[in-house]
Amino acid sequence: MTRTVVLAGTSGYGATYLREIAGLEKEGVLRLAGLCDVRPLVSSAQPQFGDRLFDSRLDRLLDLTRPDVAIVSTPIHTHLPLGRAALEAGCHLMLEKPPAPSAAEWRELDALSRQAGVSCQVGFQSLGSGAFARLAELMAAGTLGRIQGIGCYGAWTRDAAYYQRAAWAGRRELDGRPVADGALTNPFAHATATALALDGSTGWDDIATLETELFRVRDIATDDTSCLRLTTRRGTVITVAVTLAARVPAEPVLIVHGSRLRAELRYTEDVLVVDGRPTRYGRTSPLRNLLDHLGDPPVALQSSIAACGAFTRVLETVNTSPSPRLLDDRWLARDGEGLKTRTYVRGVEEAVRASAERLATFTELGEPWAA
Numbered sequence: 001m002t003r004t005v006v007l008a009g010t011s012g013y014g015a016t017y018l019r020e021i022a023g024l025e026k027e028g029v030l031r032l033a034g035l036c037d038v039r040p041l042v043s044s045a046q047p048q049f050g051d052r053l054f055d056s057r058l059d060r061l062l063d064l065t066r067p068d069v070a071i072v073s074t075p076i077h078t079h080l081p082l083g084r085a086a087l088e089a090g091c092h093l094m095l096e097k098p099p100a101p102s103a104a105e106w107r108e109l110d111a112l113s114r115q116a117g118v119s120c121q122v123g124f125q126s127l128g129s130g131a132f133a134r135l136a137e138l139m140a141a142g143t144l145g146r147i148q149g150i151g152c153y154g155a156w157t158r159d160a161a162y163y164q165r166a167a168w169a170g171r172r173e174l175d176g177r178p179v180a181d182g183a184l185t186n187p188f189a190h191a192t193a194t195a196l197a198l199d200g201s202t203g204w205d206d207i208a209t210l211e212t213e214l215f216r217v218r219d220i221a222t223d224d225t226s227c228l229r230l231t232t233r234r235g236t237v238i239t240v241a242v243t244l245a246a247r248v249p250a251e252p253v254l255i256v257h258g259s260r261l262r263a264e265l266r267y268t269e270d271v272l273v274v275d276g277r278p279t280r281y282g283r284t285s286p287l288r289n290l291l292d293h294l295g296d297p298p299v300a301l302q303s304s305i306a307a308c309g310a311f312t313r314v315l316e317t318v319n320t321s322p323s324p325r326l327l328d329d330r331w332l333a334r335d336g337e338g339l340k341t342r343t344y345v346r347g348v349e350e351a352v353r354a355s356a357e358r359l360a361t362f363t364e365l366g367e368p369w370a371a
């Protein structure tokens with residue numbers, strides 16, 4: 001069956017959707033009925049999609065096109081109004097991550113999708129990885145032994161231009177509305193969501209304790225170098241230690257510490273390393289999984305909005321904690337000029353890794369800049 005879809009947000013991450021939609025149209029799985037953006041369609045997308053309906057208002061586009069599915073890949077603080085428009089129009093919703101910038105907005109979207117009786121998938125693509133599924137299987141079967149904890153670490157680098165690209169970049173709120181664009185809640189959101197899903201602890205009440213240490217190296221409102229440690233109701237300790245201020249960037253790693261075996265999930269690369277042996281897996285995208293689910297309801301959604309409760313609790317806690325502490329210059333180094341300036345925390349790559357290895361916070365590790 002060919003589903004009709006509209007896409008809100010056509011540049012930025014929306015470009016990934018445009019590429020996927022082009023492929024799915026070729027397969028005959030869907031037909032793009034229209035596009036919504038507050039800016040014109042980028043010229044590179046004109047040859048393929050320039051003939052489709054285009055509107056700067058999603059509600060108007062939905063009225064005109066009555067699609068089966070609306071994809072919302074716009075800034076986080078627009079997810080509720082645009083998601084609400086889609087759900088009230090009776091569409092299934094493919095919503096980018098994080099689903100909402102606050103607990104109240106997440107609850108509203110979750111409630112609206114239930115009331116409308118439609119599906120709402122959230123774009124945590126790591127949860128559609130074969131590597132994730134295999135790791136969950138190994139954990140459930142007891143192959144790794146007793147799970148002593150899950151530690152994630154990530155070290156990326158962002159230059160000054162990254163924070164200039166949009167008004168919402170590096171903001172906790174914008175014009176009085178929550179945004180939650182911190183390292184933990186946005187770029188590394190998958191780390192927390194994936195760890196919680198592996199533990200089967202996705203509900204709001206599945207978190208027993210939660211502590212955070214939030215820092216920043218720039219004049220931004222959010223954290224860019226942070227760690228959290230939580231305990232789930234099942235007793236699993238989960239840590240996530242990340243930075244956007246690494247000199248040597250590397251893809252994030254999630255370590256499952258089992259009493260018998262250790263596993264590492266490189267969730268951006270679909271690679272699972274068990275006992276030192278790496279295997280690369282395939283991946284089903286969130287959009288394809290949503291379409292599969294609509295065609296065959298026993299196919300479960302990989303990342304339903306209902307299953308974002310524990311993640312949203314972490315997001316809300318991080319975004320409403322006291323402001324991240326600006327690190328003193330003596331712990332930092334810089335290179336580049338102007339918008340290309342990059343700021344580093346010296347030794348942060350080792351710190352985030354040590355956190356995941358020892359399930360410890362930066363302070364416990366004795367990181368001098370965190371003291």
Ligand SMILES: NC(=O)c1ccc[n+]([C@@H]2O[C@H](COP(=O)([O-])OP(=O)(O)OC[C@H]3O[C@@H](n4cnc5c(N)ncnc54)[C@H](O)[C@@H]3O)[C@@H](O)[C@H]2O)c1
Nearest residue numbers: 009010011012013036037038039073074075078096097166
């Ligand atoms: N899954 C992932 O790996 C991944 C990666 C990057 C971004 N994202 C998520 O994708 C979403 C979009 O992020 P981005 O960096 O592309 O944002 P962005 O600021 O680049 O905006 C994306 C597009 O939305 C448009 N837009 C803004 N407000 C709009 C509105 N009210 N109505 C219609 N269009 C509007 C913009 O003009 C732009 O074309 C965010 O939720 C982000 O967290 C997900």
